[in-house]
Amino acid sequence: MSDEIGNGGELHQGVEDDQVMTTAQGVPVSDNQNSLRVGERGPTMMEDFAMREKIFRFDHERIPERVVHARGYGAKGYLECTDAIPELTRATPFSEKGKRTDAFVRFSTVAGNMGSGDLARDVRGFAVKLYTDEGNWDIVGNNIPVFFIQDAMKFPDLVHAVKEEQDRGWPQAASAHDTFWDFVGLMPESTHMLLWAMSDRGIPRSFRFMEGFGVHTFRFVNAEGKDTFVKFHWKPLQGLQSVVWNEALKINGADPDFHRRDLYGAITAGDHPQWELGVQIFDEEFADSFDFDILDPTKIVPEEVVPVRTIARLTLDRVVDNVFSETEQVAFCTQNVVPGVDFTDDPLLQGRNFSYLDTQLSRLGSPNFTEIPVNAPRCPMRNFQRDGHMQMLPQSGRANYEPNSFTGRDRGPREDRESGFTSVPREEAGKVRKLRAESFADHYSQARQFWISQTPVEQEHIVAAFTFELGKCEMPEIRTRMLGNLRNVHEELATRVAEGLGMELPEASPTTVEPRTDLPESPALSILKNGPDSFAGRTLGVLVGEGADAALVRSLQRTFTDDGAIVSLIGPTIGGVTLSDDSRLEVQHAVDGAPSVLFDAVAVVTGETGVNALAERASARDFVSDSFHHQKYVGWTPATQPLLDAAGVTPDDGFVDLADADAQAFFDRLATLRVWERPVQP
Numbered sequence: 001m002s003d004e005i006g007n008g009g010e011l012h013q014g015v016e017d018d019q020v021m022t023t024a025q026g027v028p029v030s031d032n033q034n035s036l037r038v039g040e041r042g043p044t045m046m047e048d049f050a051m052r053e054k055i056f057r058f059d060h061e062r063i064p065e066r067v068v069h070a071r072g073y074g075a076k077g078y079l080e081c082t083d084a085i086p087e088l089t090r091a092t093p094f095s096e097k098g099k100r101t102d103a104f105v106r107f108s109t110v111a112g113n114m115g116s117g118d119l120a121r122d123v124r125g126f127a128v129k130l131y132t133d134e135g136n137w138d139i140v141g142n143n144i145p146v147f148f149i150q151d152a153m154k155f156p157d158l159v160h161a162v163k164e165e166q167d168r169g170w171p172q173a174a175s176a177h178d179t180f181w182d183f184v185g186l187m188p189e190s191t192h193m194l195l196w197a198m199s200d201r202g203i204p205r206s207f208r209f210m211e212g213f214g215v216h217t218f219r220f221v222n223a224e225g226k227d228t229f230v231k232f233h234w235k236p237l238q239g240l241q242s243v244v245w246n247e248a249l250k251i252n253g254a255d256p257d258f259h260r261r262d263l264y265g266a267i268t269a270g271d272h273p274q275w276e277l278g279v280q281i282f283d284e285e286f287a288d289s290f291d292f293d294i295l296d297p298t299k300i301v302p303e304e305v306v307p308v309r310t311i312a313r314l315t316l317d318r319v320v321d322n323v324f325s326e327t328e329q330v331a332f333c334t335q336n337v338v339p340g341v342d343f344t345d346d347p348l349l350q351g352r353n354f355s356y357l358d359t360q361l362s363r364l365g366s367p368n369f370t371e372i373p374v375n376a377p378r379c380p381m382r383n384f385q386r387d388g389h390m391q392m393l394p395q396s397g398r399a400n401y402e403p404n405s406f407t408g409r410d411r412g413p414r415e416d417r418e419s420g421f422t423s424v425p426r427e428e429a430g431k432v433r434k435l436r437a438e439s440f441a442d443h444y445s446q447a448r449q450f451w452i453s454q455t456p457v458e459q460e461h462i463v464a465a466f467t468f469e470l471g472k473c474e475m476p477e478i479r480t481r482m483l484g485n486l487r488n489v490h491e492e493l494a495t496r497v498a499e500g501l502g503m504e505l506p507e508a509s510p511t512t513v514e515p516r517t518d519l520p521e522s523p524a525l526s527i528l529k530n531g532p533d534s535f536a537g538r539t540l541g542v543l544v545g546e547g548a549d550a551a552l553v554r555s556l557q558r559t560f561t562d563d564g565a566i567v568s569l570i571g572p573t574i575g576g577v578t579l580s581d582d583s584r585l586e587v588q589h590a591v592d593g594a595p596s597v598l599f600d601a602v603a604v605v606t607g608e609t610g611v612n613a614l615a616e617r618a619s620a621r622d623f624v625s626d627s628f629h630h631q632k633y634v635g636w637t638p639a640t641q642p643l644l645d646a647a648g649v650t651p652d653d654g655f656v657d658l659a660d661a662d663a664q665a666f667f668d669r670l671a672t673l674r675v676w677e678r679p680v681q682p
């Protein structure tokens with residue numbers, strides 16, 4: 001090989017045999033820099049199969065993104081049974097304490113396209129695939145326990161309404177526009193879900209700090225065939241945590257990958273997030289006595305009415321090897337259930353059971369998507385389903401049908417009435433009609449219950465969110481209609497939103513049934529009542545200026561890391577700073593690229609030499625003033641005062657003087673995460 005001319009790439013001499021690049025056909029490649037050409041500057045030869053194959057493969061790299069939940073992030077782990085429940089279900093993950101079942105989880109936003117920002121105000125998908133001994137079981141849930149609509153027939157309308165408007169192509173990943181609020185205003189059944197979506201649940205701090213819910217009522221079935229109703233809950237051992245809206249807007253600019261980076265970072269750092277899987281179990285008698293229809297997915301069964309029993313723990317301990325192969329190609333299907341789990345007649349669930357399988361065909365292009373490793377069961381899979389695009393299995397033997405009279409390996413598998421999946425033999429009767437059950441008619445009582453269960457801070461955020469979103473609607477009649485609906489939820493909520501919008505309160509919208517006002521508060525519905533009890537797993541951003549007290553910086557680093565938190569060091573530049581003892585401190589970020597919104601709490605440590613340089617930087621001033629306005633704790637020392645002055649911030653109780661308090665006391669103080677009593681506008 002003497003005549004490669006200007007190939008612009010590294011010439012690979014002496015490549016080990018197992019590193020030689022090949023084409024997809026396995027032919028060794030001699031030159032991955034230049035195509036085959038005639039002469040030195042002549043035409044390119046069609047004959048260059050390696051070049052054509054490479055470009056052909058590239059041209060077809062993309063597959064359709066998900067219609068909804070396009071932006072998501074996956075991780076792997078396992079579910080461990082903590083309380084065996086064979087009396088309730090024969091599902092194998094719960095057959096004995098300590099039993100482990102492999103899991104794949106994909107978190108997502110709903111409305112945005114694949115490249116949208118992580119911090120959209122939106123519902124989050126929480127989809128879990130369990131590779132059980134008896135097949136794959138997918139619990140395709142959300143971080144909100146109810147849904148916008150009661151019948152699958154309305155799903156395309158809902159999704160069209162929330163996505164970019166078709167005549168202009170925006171907004172991206174945002175419900176704050178006319179078509180969404182027009183639709184939901186006309187569909188009062190969405191009101192309960194709107195309360196959740198406008199609450200801080202719509203802007204979680206990260207996937208690690210969210211709850212998950214199966215939403216629908218499902219059935220558990222035991223080995224004797226006895227069934228009970230069940231609702232699924234995922235409760236994060238990390239505690240619940242959200243951001244404030246102004247912070248969400250800024251995070252989307254500073255780091256649109258904030259949620260995926262957080263999950264990846266935690267798992268690779270060995271801080272494996274965990275959720276308890278809990279179940280609410282009830283029978284037909286309870287279902288009949290409950291005020292709401294347990295088949296209506298716009299309703300919850302409050303935990304105070306039916307307690308959540310913990311049966312297993314989910315741990316995410318591995319990131320994916322390849323985002324496309326796993327996170328993009330994973331195909332969740334609500335109809336993937338296993339013996340021991342069964343459906344109910346929830347009309348939304350019934351519609352989903354059609355949609356998910358159907359959508360995989362247009363996304364993954366072949367019914368053989370079940371053979372892609374992330375989708376393939378880990379238990380044996382045998383049947384007479386054959387052929388199709390991209391068939392990967394050997395499908396050996398003679399018979400491809402049954403009954404057949406072959407024996408041995410030619411015979412193929414047979415059904416088994418004992419171990420096979422059996423639907424609960426339930427009675428169904430009635431006239432065939434298109435209708436909505438009367439038992440689904442109350443759209444406001446539980447929305448009100450949600451509102452009264454929130455702390456005043458959370459209520460303020462809900463008011464602000466409705467005000468912001470409706471304020472983005474150009475058509476006044478859409479805003480007015482929503483205000484009319486909100487009056488049916490709670491007079492105070494409607495009045496405060498109307499004030500925020502500067503609008504008159506309209507008449508309450510007509511209702512078919514009188515909303516109940518006697519439902520009690522449910523503390524389980526509040527995030528702030530269910531927050532973490534420690535700062536562990538959270539990130540402290542330390543803005544360090546020239547001449548900063550070396551002992552203080554080191555003790556913050558050591559203490560927070562030892563206590564399970566992450567310390568991120570930020571300097572005026574990425575080159576780091578010189579500390580008081582003349583040692584050089586390396587930093588991870590320059591302050592221009594690391595606004596305080598990326599951290600759960602901050603500290604500003606600088607010497608007198610460095611403080612003025614920081615005070616002159618807009619990004620350093622914003623670092624402090626944003627921390628203040630986002631009601632975060634700030635660790636500081638008196639030497640920082642000129643920066644605080646420049647930022648227009650007067651220290652309050654949430655400013656912890658690190659000259660007085662040691663790093664451990666600061667850490668302990670941060671357990672409450674925010675200084676909610678600091679009087680600022682959200």
Ligand code: HDE
Pocket residue numbers: 066067068069072106107108124125126127140141142147151152153155213214215216297330331332347348349351352355356357359360
């Ligand atoms: Fe989905 N949904 N959905 N959905 N959904 C999809 O399936 C659909 C609903 C949820 O990370 C799609 O593979 C219909 C409720 C999650 O891959 C699609 C209806 C809940 C994910 C689809 C609903 C969800 C999806 C798009 C009304 C919470 C992402 C791509 C009847 C309980 C899973 C895909 C992942 C994805 C249809 C309502 C959760 C189009 C028709 C309610 C977490 O099939």
